Amino acid sequence: MMASLFSFKGGVKPASHKDESAQVPITLAPLPSRLVVPLRQSAGGMPLPLVSAGQRVLKGERIGAPEGNFSSAIHAPTSGLVVAVEPRMLPHPSGLSALCVEIEADGEERWIDLVPVNYETETPDALRDILRDAGVVGLGGATFPSHLKLKPGASGRIETLIINGAECEPWITCDDRLMRERSDEIARGIAILRHIVSAERVLIGIEDNKPQAIAAVRAATAGSEGVEVVPVPTRYPAGGERQLIRVLTGIEIPYGRFGADFGVQCFNVATACSVHRAIDLGQPLISRIVTLAGNVERPGNVEALIGTPIDALLKLAMPKADTDRTIMGGPMMGFTLPRTDLPVTKAANCILAASPALFPPQGAEMPCIRCGACTRACPAELQPHELYWFSRAKNFGKTQEYGIFDCIECGCCAYVCPSNIPLVDYYRFAKSSMRTLEREKAVADAARQRFEFRTERDERDKAEKAARLAAKTAAGRQAAEGPGAAKATAAPTATQAPSAEEKPLTPLDDRKKALIAAAIQRIQSQKTGVQPKNTDNLSPEKQAEIREIEARRNKVRELAKTPPEEPV
Amino acid sequence: MLSALLVMAGIAVVLGAMLGFASIRFKVKGDPLVDKIDAILPQTQCGQCSYPGCKPYAQAIAKGEAEINQCPPGGEEGIRKLADLLGKEFKPLSAEHGVEKPKQVAIIDEAVCIGCTLCTQACPVDAIVGAAKQMHTIVAPLCTGCELCVPPCPVDCIAMVAVPETVETWKWRYPVIRLKERKREQAA
Numbered sequence: 035m036m037a038s039l040f041s042f043k044g045g046v047k048p049a050s051h052k053d054e055s056a057q058v059p060i061t062l063a064p065l066p067s068r069l070v071v072p073l074r075q076s077a078g079g080m081p082l083p084l085v086s087a088g089q090r091v092l093k094g095e096r097i098g099a100p101e102g103n104f105s106s107a108i109h110a111p112t113s114g115l116v117v118a119v120e121p122r123m124l125p126h127p128s129g130l131s132a133l134c135v136e137i138e139a140d141g142e143e144r145w146i147d148l149v150p151v152n153y154e155t156e157t158p159d160a161l162r163d164i165l166r167d168a169g170v171v172g173l174g175g176a177t178f179p180s181h182l183k184l185k186p187g188a189s190g191r192i193e194t195l196i197i198n199g200a201e202c203e204p205w206i207t208c209d210d211r212l213m214r215e216r217s218d219e220i221a222r223g224i225a226i227l228r229h230i231v232s233a234e235r236v237l238i239g240i241e242d243n244k245p246q247a248i249a250a251v252r253a254a255t256a257g258s259e260g261v262e263v264v265p266v267p268t269r270y271p272a273g274g275e276r277q278l279i280r281v282l283t284g285i286e287i288p289y290g291r292f293g294a295d296f297g298v299q300c301f302n303v304a305t306a307c308s309v310h311r312a313i314d315l316g317q318p319l320i321s322r323i324v325t326l327a328g329n330v331e332r333p334g335n336v337e338a339l340i341g342t343p344i345d346a347l348l349k350l351a352m353p354k355a356d357t358d359r360t361i362m363g364g365p366m367m368g369f370t371l372p373r374t375d376l377p378v379t380k381a382a383n384c385i386l387a388a389s390p391a392l393f394p395p396q397g398a399e400m401p402c403i404r405c406g407a408c409t410r411a412c413p414a415e416l417q418p419h420e421l422y423w424f425s426r427a428k429n430f431g432k433t434q435e436y437g438i439f440d441c442i443e444c445g446c447c448a449y450v451c452p453s454n455i456p457l458v459d460y461y462r463f464a465k466s467s468m469r470t471l472e473r474e475k476a477v478a479d480a481a482r483q484r485f486e487f488r489t490e491r492d493e494r495d496k497a498e499k500a501a502r503l504a505a506k507t508a509a510g511r512q513a514a515e516g517p518g519a520a521k522a523t524a525a526p527t528a529t530q531a532p533s534a535e536e537k538p539l540t541p542l543d544d545r546k547k548a549l550i551a552a553a554i555q556r557i558q559s560q561k562t563g564v565q566p567k568n569t570d571n572l573s574p575e576k577q578a579e580i581r582e583i584e585a586r587r588n589k590v591r592e593l594a595k596t597p598p599e600e601p602v
Numbered sequence: 603m604l605s606a607l608l609v610m611a612g613i614a615v616v617l618g619a620m621l622g623f624a625s626i627r628f629k630v631k632g633d634p635l636v637d638k639i640d641a642i643l644p645q646t647q648c649g650q651c652s653y654p655g656c657k658p659y660a661q662a663i664a665k666g667e668a669e670i671n672q673c674p675p676g677g678e679e680g681i682r683k684l685a686d687l688l689g690k691e692f693k694p695l696s697a698e699h700g701v702e703k704p705k706q707v708a709i710i711d712e713a714v715c716i717g718c719t720l721c722t723q724a725c726p727v728d729a730i731v732g733a734a735k736q737m738h739t740i741v742a743p744l745c746t747g748c749e750l751c752v753p754p755c756p757v758d759c760i761a762m763v764a765v766p767e768t769v770e771t772w773k774w775r776y777p778v779i780r781l782k783e784r785k786r787e788q789a790a
């Protein structure tokens with residue numbers, strides 16, 4: 035049976051530049067002396083570090099525990115010594131740091147005890163947990179935890195499994211090489227994925243510019259019922275998840291929903307391969323295949339351990355002299371790395387050396403002439419020029435009306451724009467601004483609620499205290515009247531007639547005063563008792579910090595002393 | 603003629619009754635303007651605006667008793683939004699109420715804390731947990747950075763630290779338009 039192909043609108047056909055790196059077999063990157071493994075390498079929460087500096091770890095040992103069910107575990111890529119658990123700069127467009135584990139390799143590559151499981155005898159839930167604990171995430175670039183994608187969505191069932199081997203972005207060939215060389219492993223991974231979701235059919239979409247890969251995967255999956263390799267027309271972004279699902283099944287997935295809600299789910303070929311390794315071999319995800327291409331002498335694909343410095347990989351590829359920057363990811367969706375001594379992560383599908391000759395600097399931005407080229411190119415069927423206009427004006431409400439969150443940031447619009455407008459930069463700005471605003475709003479709403487609750491509670495407490503005090507005074511008065519009378523009325527009401535006015539209150543007041551004085555003294559003695567501990571034996575920086583805080587505190591006190599005038 | 607008048611009068615009575623009913627049935631509780639202003643205020647609840655919280659300040663603005671530029675945590679952006687909402691002129695933050703600062707959270711030096719509970723009493727959003735004579739600590743995600751807990755502490759163990767930007771909270775910058783290159787191109 036040949037699946038009939040659908041098509042997505044838009045898209046572009048940039049020069050593919052794949053031949054150079056697709057010719058050479060995958061090589062193993064040499065073991066670096068030190069690896070820096072970021073703890074957060076998937077969507078979801080930040081995994082908690084399980085190791086501390088000075089500890090020895092084995093290859094494949096868990097060093098980051100998934101927080102809750104929405105993140106994925108992290109493992110030591112080699113055996114060695116943990117030298118640091120501290121924030122390091124990440125390969126991220128922000129150039130910010132986050133918690134990383136640095137491991138000094140001992141060169142022995144000693145594995146933990148691997149426990150392969152037979153997937154046919156395990157329940158889907160158990161397999162999902164194994165995948166989470168093995169750190170398996172989508173290797174196409176989005177690094178979404180795979181165990182979450184394997185849950186049936188609103189439709190209750192995943193009937194069609196889609197395996198993404200399209201690899202549409204120019205220059206990148208890691209999936210192509212993987213399909214040519216490890217199609218058996220991919221086929222086994224597909225069988226496991228299929229078993230977990232009990233899918234009826236599997237469609238493997240591969241762009242028709244990779245005939246060897248298509249042949250290899252066809253051969254590997256020949257015996258299995260319901261598995262079909264479908265060559266899809268070469269057009270960027272055919273490998274976008276939504277685009278591939280559309281092409282293969284005709285199903286369109288709106289923003290905010292997942293393929294699982296419509297009975298389809300999509301996994302990358304490299305993800306299928308790591309699923310096989312996690313289940314059949316018990317090996318966690320500790321390496322990935324990275325394409326080295328661009329302005330280099332020796333383009334190709336290497337299998338690198340997660341945490342290998344990008345520098346080390348570049349050394350293998352030998353960038354030419356006029357290389358001026360390094361891109362992680364492809365030229366369409368990638369970003370320029372702030373530095374090259376950053377680690378390879380699970381998202382790093384390609385390291386691209388760029389030179390002004392290969393990637394000429396974009397011309398200056400000109401006004402939009404509303405030519406409509408971007409609208410024709412947009413695979414998400416948006417109106418990029420409208421989005422651009424509203425993002426630029428920071429009119430975020432309107433951008434949402436025009437569906438900015440459906441934008442997959444593929445860059446087709448910016449690629450065709452004759453005015454050289456960095457359209458995607460505007461969308462990213464607008465999207466992240468909206469996310470920040472939303473986050474802030476949630477925090478503010480929570481603060482408002484808590485404040486209102488507290489005010490209410492304070493008032494209630496005050497009222498209760500007043501009632502209690504009134505009751506107590508009444509009891510005190512009664513006690514003064516006669517000891518027998520007080521005992522008789524254990525719970526006096528506030529409506530008691532005051533018979534003795536001043537006399538019984540005075541001793542009570544005196545006692546209270548004495549108590550308060552004692553409390554003040556105690557606090558003062560505590561204050562003098564503790565303060566030296568606060569400042570003694572401290573480093574000069576700490577002392578300076580304390581002085582600074584002191585100064586600020588004094589200022590706050592000054593401010594508190596001078597009440598701001600009531601404005602009219 | 604008369605029947606036409608009667609019909610018109612009848613319609614007027616019916617519509618009037620419907621409007622009257624609707625205004626009672628769908629009465630908006632509370633003051634919508636106060637809520638709209640309150641939604642713009644940052645809810646730090648710090649009192650720097652000289653009101654005991656954001657809501658009272660919102661009420662004062664709605665009554666016209668307060669200026670719109672008294673909230674330092676809301677900063678310039680907040681003032682702009684208030685000006686937009688109320689149709690007023692933008693004005694810079696009033697200096698007497700404070701200066702705009704990056705967002706902060708409080709941290710208690712737990713080794714020094716004596717468990718006096720004074721900070722818990724000062725915190726407007728119940729972001730501090732602890733009991734008498736027990737160590738206290740701040741639940742950072744709930745802390746609004748209002749600094750109200752700092753002065754009451756008898757052993758000065760509360761410090762304010764700026765909230766660092768993380769990969770998760772990082773925001774793409776607004777694209778910079780390269781004017782220089784354009785000039786060069788025009789010259790060429």
Ligand code: SF4
Pocket residue numbers: 401402403404405406407408409418419422447450451452453454455
């Ligand atoms: S392609 Fe560029 S110039 Fe043309 S309409 Fe889109 S944004 Fe405007």
Ligand code: SF4
Pocket residue numbers: 408411412413414415416417418421440441442443444445446447448457458461
């Ligand atoms: S980047 Fe977004 S708006 Fe532009 S073509 Fe791609 S999906 Fe459409």
Ligand code: SF4
Pocket residue numbers: 643644645646647648649650651652653654655656657659672673674675676
């Ligand atoms: S200054 Fe701003 S944040 Fe602080 S209480 Fe007033 S309105 Fe709220």
Ligand code: SF4
Pocket residue numbers: 707708724725726727728729730740744745746747748749750751752
């Ligand atoms: S912990 Fe301190 S700074 Fe934070 S909200 Fe409470 S009182 Fe304000």
